Amino acid sequence: MNILEIIAKKRDGKELSKDEIQYFIDEYIKDNVTDYQAAALVMAIYINGMNEREITDLTLAMAYSGDVLDLSSLGNVVDKHSTGGVGDKITLILMPIIASLGIPSAKMSGRGLGFTGGTIDKLESIPGYNTQINVETFIENVKNVGISIMGQTLNLAPADKKLYALRDTISCTESIPLIASSIMSKKIAAGANKIVLDITCGSGAFMKNKEDAKKLADIMTKIGELSGRKTVCIITDMNQPVGNCVGNTLEVIEAVDILKSKYMPKDIEHIITELGANMLVLANKASNIEDGKSKILENIANGKAYEKLLQLIQSQGGDISYIENTSKFEKAKYIIEIRAKKSGIITSLDAYKVGNLSNYLGAGRLKKTDSINPRVGFVFNKKVGDTVTQGEVLGYVHADEQEKADFILEQDLFEIN
Ligand code: URA
Numbered sequence: 001m002n003i004l005e006i007i008a009k010k011r012d013g014k015e016l017s018k019d020e021i022q023y024f025i026d027e028y029i030k031d032n033v034t035d036y037q038a039a040a041l042v043m044a045i046y047i048n049g050m051n052e053r054e055i056t057d058l059t060l061a062m063a064y065s066g067d068v069l070d071l072s073s074l075g076n077v078v079d080k081h082s083t084g085g086v087g088d089k090i091t092l093i094l095m096p097i098i099a100s101l102g103i104p105s106a107k108m109s110g111r112g113l114g115f116t117g118g119t120i121d122k123l124e125s126i127p128g129y130n131t132q133i134n135v136e137t138f139i140e141n142v143k144n145v146g147i148s149i150m151g152q153t154l155n156l157a158p159a160d161k162k163l164y165a166l167r168d169t170i171s172c173t174e175s176i177p178l179i180a181s182s183i184m185s186k187k188i189a190a191g192a193n194k195i196v197l198d199i200t201c202g203s204g205a206f207m208k209n210k211e212d213a214k215k216l217a218d219i220m221t222k223i224g225e226l227s228g229r230k231t232v233c234i235i236t237d238m239n240q241p242v243g244n245c246v247g248n249t250l251e252v253i254e255a256v257d258i259l260k261s262k263y264m265p266k267d268i269e270h271i272i273t274e275l276g277a278n279m280l281v282l283a284n285k286a287s288n289i290e291d292g293k294s295k296i297l298e299n300i301a302n303g304k305a306y307e308k309l310l311q312l313i314q315s316q317g318g319d320i321s322y323i324e325n326t327s328k329f330e331k332a333k334y335i336i337e338i339r340a341k342k343s344g345i346i347t348s349l350d351a352y353k354v355g356n357l358s359n360y361l362g363a364g365r366l367k368k369t370d371s372i373n374p375r376v377g378f379v380f381n382k383k384v385g386d387t388v389t390q391g392e393v394l395g396y397v398h399a400d401e402q403e404k405a406d407f408i409l410e411q412d413l414f415e416i417n
Helices: 003-011 018-029 035-048 052-063 090-100 119-123 135-145 158-169 176-189 210-226 248-259 266-282 289-301 304-315 351-361 402-410
Strands: 078-082 105-109 147-151 194-201 230-237 334-339 344-349 377-380 393-399 414-416
Touching (some): 003 018, 003 035, 018 052, 018 158, 035 158, 035 176, 052 158, 052 210, 078 090, 078 105, 078 176, 078 266, 090 105, 090 119, 090 147, 090 248, 090 266, 090 289, 090 304, 105 119, 105 135, 119 147, 119 248, 135 147, 135 304, 147 304, 158 176, 194 210, 194 266, 210 230, 248 304, 266 289, 289 304, 334 402, 351 377, 351 393, 351 402, 393 402
Parallel strands (some): 105 147, 194 230
Antiparallel strands (some): 334 393, 344 414, 377 393
């Protein structure tokens, strides 16, 4: 067996055997397969797809490419994962709520991918927060404060870590086999026995339409079953950004404001109650979905979820004075109003466009080695369905370079009809 034959087989639209998939993953991890060979195979998978059996084999090969955590000492761990989106700060809000309701919250998250943001980049915008703790500290924190959120360690699904970073730089993110195997390999390796998946769907998601979202949901549920993990998938809308803020620090501030009960965007309320209620039911902490939804909202209102967020940040070395007083976060140099070009109803605020422009401002990466700018992004006051008058402020661009802000103001981010 050699990698050239495997690439050629997938290039020609043929099915790969379990051994060929295992060979690719084993040799890529050992650097015997180069990044350019892996890129060729990934592109061939992107174009020609994989059947259910191949996806399951790829998932398991990646899951067992490193350590597989045993979290049984923590009890009934329920994990959540999103297929990614623009303005998606749901983990920052939901995991403290879940932990405050007595479910051990042990979560490994990712960085930004393509035009979407990542929880780890957002958490790293909090001064001092350490996303690279070791697994022993991760488990200790969950035992002590009920919650820990860390980056994928070197040893956990290292094949996914390498492939994820590679896909980000070769335009191979929006692919059902690659997304399903990436997420499920991490979930299997991270040790959760019950999993709730947020399958985002729309312009700002990797799945652009309901059919693809459903296909992805079905394959991930199947992989969950095959690996003995009860998996529930919820399909959520991602045609416009989630909530009102996009950009790393800006999204942390929005999550904190929500947990402080300062405000609650309708779409975020819908997502956290749907996902959260399913997590509570799976953990036997709610009798049904309605009961679960009210428990989620109750623990925001009574401040318990906010307290949990503070404990999470403190236990990972973060400076909680920034959370207690979010005006301490460093701001972008230029904060410029976006005004309505005409009166009418907003019919679109394209999440894909916003995600790409947010990367252009510096919030995401173009190369594996790029660093991100935590300050930049967008704050929106108005979203789809709102009636606006010409000249009204619809939101703000947060930029560190005047030319970039000017370029963005020339774009028609909002469609008004
Ligand atoms: N999230 C992941 O972890 N992997 C993907 O491929 C997409 C979203």
